[in-house]
Amino acid sequence: MGAPTTVAWLDVTAGVAGDMCLGALVDAGLPLASLEEIVAALGLDGVSLAARRVTKGAFAATKVDVVLAGARVPAPEATGAAHARPHGHPHVHGPVAAGDAAHAHPHRTLADVLAIVRRAKGLSPEGLADAVRAFTLLAEAEGRVHGIPADAVHFHEVGALDAIVDVVGTCVGLRRLGVLEVRTSALPWSTGRVKAAHGDLPLPAPAVTHLLVGHPTFPSGETFEQVTPTGAALVRALSRGFEPPAGFVPRAVGAGAGDHPGGKLPNVVRLVLGETGGDRTPTDAILLETNLDDATGQQVGHAIEQALAAGALDAWAVPVTMKKGRPGVVLCVLAEPSSAAALEAVLLRETPTLGVRRTAVARTVLPRRTAAVPTPYGPIHVKVRTTPWGDEATPEYEDCRLAGQRAGVSWRIVAAAATAAWTGRPAD
Numbered sequence: 001m002g003a004p005t006t007v008a009w010l011d012v013t014a015g016v017a018g019d020m021c022l023g024a025l026v027d028a029g030l031p032l033a034s035l036e037e038i039v040a041a042l043g044l045d046g047v048s049l050a051a052r053r054v055t056k057g058a059f060a061a062t063k064v065d066v067v068l069a070g071a072r073v074p075a076p077e078a079t080g081a082a083h084a085r086p087h088g089h090p091h092v093h094g095p096v097a098a099g100d101a102a103h104a105h106p107h108r109t110l111a112d113v114l115a116i117v118r119r120a121k122g123l124s125p126e127g128l129a130d131a132v133r134a135f136t137l138l139a140e141a142e143g144r145v146h147g148i149p150a151d152a153v154h155f156h157e158v159g160a161l162d163a164i165v166d167v168v169g170t171c172v173g174l175r176r177l178g179v180l181e182v183r184t185s186a187l188p189w190s191t192g193r194v195k196a197a198h199g200d201l202p203l204p205a206p207a208v209t210h211l212l213v214g215h216p217t218f219p220s221g222e223t224f225e226q227v228t229p230t231g232a233a234l235v236r237a238l239s240r241g242f243e244p245p246a247g248f249v250p251r252a253v254g255a256g257a258g259d260h261p262g263g264k265l266p267n268v269v270r271l272v273l274g275e276t277g278g279d280r281t282p283t284d285a286i287l288l289e290t291n292l293d294d295a296t297g298q299q300v301g302h303a304i305e306q307a308l309a310a311g312a313l314d315a316w317a318v319p320v321t322m323k324k325g326r327p328g329v330v331l332c333v334l335a336e337p338s339s340a341a342a343l344e345a346v347l348l349r350e351t352p353t354l355g356v357r358r359t360a361v362a363r364t365v366l367p368r369r370t371a372a373v374p375t376p377y378g379p380i381h382v383k384v385r386t387t388p389w390g391d392e393a394t395p396e397y398e399d400c401r402l403a404g405q406r407a408g409v410s411w412r413i414v415a416a417a418a419t420a421a422w423t424g425r426p427a428d
Contacts, residue, residue, distance in 0.1 A: 006178040006369075009244045011185050011270035012235060015226030018166025020256040021234060022064035024271035025173040026051055028254025034176055035064070035169050041120045042168060045069070047161055054257045057266030061255035066165045107154040110139040117168055125381070125398035126370075127172035134167045134237035137309065138229055141210035163230045170234055177273060180370060184239040186216035187232070192223030208232045213349075214310040214342045216242050222263040240311050241336050250274040285313060286340040287361045290353040291320070293328030300329055303350040307333045310346050334361075370396075373421035377403040380418040393422040 010016075010024075026032055032051045039047055046069025054063045117131050139150040146153070155163065174182065189212075193200045203225055204212065211232035220226060250272050258267040292300065300317050307315040313334040322328040331351065335343045344356050367386040371393070372379045380400060382393040395418040397411065404411040 006180055007245060007248060007274055007276055008174060008177075008179040008182045009184075009248070009250075009272040009274065010182060010235070010238075011272065012187055012227075012231070013185050014262065014265040014267055014269070015188055015190075015220075015258065016231035016235060016269050017228040017258050018163060018170065018230040018234065019064055019066065020231065020258045020267075020269040021170040021271075022049075022066075022166060022173070023051070023062040023256025024254040024269045025170065025177065025256070026064055026254070027062040027256060028177065028252050028271045028273055030173050030177055032064075035173060038120075038123060038169050038172050039165055041123050042116060042164060043120070044116070044161055044164065047165060049165070056255075056257050056262055056268050059255050059257075059266045059268050061257035061266075061268045063257040066162045068161060108160045109155070110135060110151055110153055113155060113160060113164060116164060120168070123168070123172045124175040125396060125402060127175040128168070129398060130171035130174075130237055131168045133309065134171065134230075134233040135163075137211060137236050138163075138207065138233040141207040141229070141233070144210050145206040166230055167234060171238070174238070178370075179273065180368070181240050181245075182238040183241040183244055184215075184235050186218050186242065187212060187235065188220035188222065188226045189217040190220050190222040190224065190226045194225045205229060211236050214306070214346050215239070216342065220264070224260055224263065226267075236309055240313075241339055242311065242342075243336075243338050244272075244274070245276045247276045248274050249276065284337060285361050285363050286335045286337055287359045288333040288335060288340065288344055288347060289357045289359070290331050290347055290351065290355065291322065291328060292331055292351055292353060293322045293326045295329070295331075295351050295353075299351055300331060303331060303347060306346050306350050307343055310343055311336070311339045312343055371422075373418050375403070375414065375417040375421050377407050377409070377414045377417060380414060380421075382418055382422055393419070395419060 010021075022035065026035065032049060036049055039049060048067045050065045050067050052063050052065075054061055113135050114132055117128055117135070120128065136150065139153045142153045143150040190203050192203045194203055194205055195201075196205070203223070204227060205225065207229040208227050211229065212227075215236065252273040254271040254273075256269045256271065258269075260267045262268075295303075304315045304317065313336065315331075315333045317329040317331050320328050320330055331347065331353075333343050333347065340358065344358070347353060347356050369384050370381050371384055372381050373393075380403060381396040383396060384391050384393045395415040397415075400411040400414040400418065403414045407414070
């Protein structure tokens with residue numbers, strides 16, 4: 001029997017925001033000191049964390065606040081309706097006009113935010129990659145709202161600092177808990193209005209509506225903001241399915257509280273950590289395919305990225321020769337049966353296809369896990385698969401690339417050192 005895979009089930013039935021995810025991580029067993037290490041690695045001056053126990057309806061939960069320099073630290077015994085953050089979600093808008101007094105405060109572009117994330121030292125490359133994906137999705141959604149490119153979107157500095165900690169803390173914190181795969185529930189679709197920098201906005205907030213494309217929703221009947229843009233971006237970046245996997249065995253549960261007291265349901269996110277995949281197990285999947293001879297390379301590449309972000313097990317394109325000798329591709333997406341319809345919608349939306357084929361397929365899945373091995377270039381993560389003839393490991397490319405850049409050597413040399421550390425044999 002191989003080692004189990006750690007899966008996180010994120011129950012966002014009552015809504016989701018970045019601070020709720022941080023609270024759920026701490027409640028599920030991640031030490032607050034570990035989150036504080038992540039903040040320190042980001043190099044954000046004057047930013048700290050405060051955690052407290054609160055009660056939301058029937059739930060005892062953990063509330064984590066991102067405290068900025070000069071802000072009041074919430075009292076540890078505070079319960080119920082929580083201390084309000086300076087911004088419910090990042091204040092994001094288009095380019096700032098010269099002399100616009102309403103927007104005279106500092107702003108960060110997407111490139112500024114990604115530069116902060118990418119220069120963080122000592123954090124999981126996989127977690128940082130998830131954070132980059134979340135911020136990119138958020139900026140793309142806001143850009144669609146305002147009719148501008150994602151690179152032209154500006155994040156208000158206070159909201160950006162909150163969001164950076166929320167997003168990176170969640171993505172890297174999950175990796176520190178050993179999570180290799182995240183599944184999420186359907187998201188609530190609330191109505192009503194929310195106050196924003198530019199006036200009242202309808203709910204779901206405009207950017208959230210774009211981020212919900214391809215993700216299951218349900219009418220919640222609530223009239224307050226249940227899903228913030230940051231929370232929606234995290235779900236889109238992390239989710240790889242919409243229900244727990246077969247054979248899921250829960251091991252730990254955490255509840256993270258938001259600022260709102262809640263409505264029909266308490267305002268909490270529940271994080272359930274569990275295991276699956278201890279044996280080589282045949283599992284069913286759906287193979288989605290479409291033939292394309294009129295799609296550009298950019299369209300095909302974007303469709304693959306969107307399918308993976310929407311929870312595809314895998315996605316790829318195969319070159320083919322079609323009728324009349326025209327070159328084309330077969331775009332393929334492997335999906336869990338529960339997410340096949342949503343992924344089919346991605347293909348129909350992102351490509352000029354006229355139809356999508358569905359085929360039920362059976363898979364034999366080998367157990368996998370991630371481990372860290374010591375090398376002269378620092379710890380390197382390796383992906384380990386358990387086969388009938390033993391464990392085999394492959395170094396993570398991003399770990400090797402970053403370590404090679406720091407040491408001034410090729411990533412291949414770092415990869416060889418990591419392989420040698422795993423096998424116990426000296427590198428060539």
